Amino acid sequence: MISQAVIKHKKKRRTNWRIWAIFLPGFLFVTAFTFYPMIKMFVMSFFDWKIGFQQVSTFVGLRNYIDVLSDPTAHIAIENTLVYAVVTVPVQMILGLFVAVLVNGIRKYSVSFRLAYYLPVITSWVVVALLFRYIFATSGLLNYFLVDTIKLISEPIGWLSTRWAALCAIMLLGIWKGIGWNMIVFLAALQAVPKDQYEASDIDGASRIQKFFYITLPNIKGTTLFILVMLTIGAFNTYTPVAVLTAGNPAHQTEVVLTWMYFQTFSALNFGYSAALSIIITALIVIATIIVFGLSAKKKVTHYGK
């Protein structure tokens, strides 16, 4: 009996050691490259951070935060980012779901269609942004089509010359690139919807639209929430389309938070300001995510079968 207890105890210790050995490298990696920079940056946001040779950073308390919140260009950047998020996220999701429903319903060539829609997602951001820049340039493809080919307008339009027109081009790029990803995720969710519910509704005489709103949508709620959160976080993290299409110009009118942060960090060398800006953005994303979760939890799920 005693020998059995000893054997069990020895086994337990060896197992614990193995668990730590597997867990530790990944944990150290994440700590070094995610947690440590986050904490360091939070600290940085309270200093006038200097990186020069043997230079000392001075503590300035909340001054960086006040600078960010009172800076008109930071306001423009946050506004642009919010507009981008509010427009691209729902549109991507609706179009992605629409395409997923269509692709789900066909039997032949579904792989080809899925590939065609997913191709923009896996293409490099820089490449497609450059393409869109050539399309939307004042002497670009779109104006050539409108002015020279179908002769709809007489003078070329400056699509990228003003704030809102350029933002439309940027949002169009973001939506086009994201539809495929939404489609793939929604497809997986659609294929998990139990078929017997559709059959039951057939007996009750439901139309296709009724089936969609009363069976399909409620069943993919979890996926919808997941996609909503991922897309919102992704929308706040937009950088490449803005940097390539307009570089934040004209006169910083089309900046988004990440491009403005990059400019402040590497051109103006305002490290404290940028750290404060990123903490503010993190707070905004957290609030947005909480709102999204809150909205989805409020609606009571009506039981529709197992």
Add this chain to the structure above:
Amino acid sequence: MRTKSVITFFLSIVALLLLVGCNTTVTEKVTIEFWHNYSEGDGQIQVLETLITEFEAANPDIVVEHVYMEWSALKDSVVLGSSTSVLPDVLRGDIAFIPQFQSLNVLVKMSDFEDYDTVAATVLAAPNSSNKMGDDFYGIAANTNTKILFYNETLLNAASVSVPTTLDEVWTAASALTSGQVIGMVEPWTGIWNVGPYIWSEGGDVLSPDNTTAEGYINSQIVVDVIQTLADLYAEGSLAGPSMNPGATGDTDGWAAGTYALQLDGPWRESSCIAAGINYQAIPLPAGSHGSVSVLGGEDFMQFKSSDEAHQAAAWEFIKFMISEHAQVEMAKVGQMPVNLDALENAEAIAALPLLPVFAEALQTAKARPVIPQWSEVENIIATKVAEAITGQKAVQTALDEAATEIDALLAD
């Protein structure tokens, strides 16, 4: 058995390390690292490598390793390296880097070197003044350039526009040349590098003479009139530029396509026009009411505090070689305008740079941008506000008043 293999393993590692350690024999060669942005396309890298070989032959105890980085990567690398001391021994970079790097406290005060004054006397004073902060020099001139008015002769002839002789004629020419696909003038940015010559040529200025105030200078009537002219040209479509209008064609692409007719630009415009087969000519900027004052550009050699004494001494030797007459003439043959006084009068250099007399004339009256630590932030503020004024987002006086306020707040810090 297990213990034996572990011991053998460790012993072999120790043996290996000893062997490696013994192999690094004393060769006493100092290897200096040289960062630059000499362009590959113009053949400058080839000339650099030839010069390095010559230098190493004359100085057998020094090895030079050169690293190419493009302009903005060069600046970013120094910014990133300043806190970790991953810095080169010598760098050839834009004169605008001097105050920026000095604010990072990484530059060696080169005027402390014993023979600095004698060496500085062999180069042009005006370009070398870009290294001067206070009474000290933080670098030495490597090459210089300024901006002159390039024009597309084919387009001027086609529109029957005569070559402008005054600054006002430049503006009327830009308007007259704009028709169809042709746009009169291009300005890639809106900083002082771009609009400074127009302001200075009309007698205006950006900051007070002691570089402490902007109020009354950047928003004076002269500057407002100049920027208003540019805004009017932009509104009628005679002025374009990728920073004012992200939809506009870039300047090099526009020249090659025959879209742009006039541009105030530096020597690189010549090589790109030749490559694109454009029929170009160039004259010094036509005079405004206060003469023809263009903006001084160029590159300086800098050294860094992170290098030890041996490396600093070796780097200084390399710099002295690179600004000697021979090296400067060789570089002149690939488009680098020399600062060495003897090289400027060398027949080979003159033959290699056909526009050298035009640039030399412009260099006599060219003005340097203020060498203050906050200059790059000041210029960013000006570029943003001038862009807002030119594109019509704000009235010119309002935009410039805001610029003055922001700059004064920045300089007061």
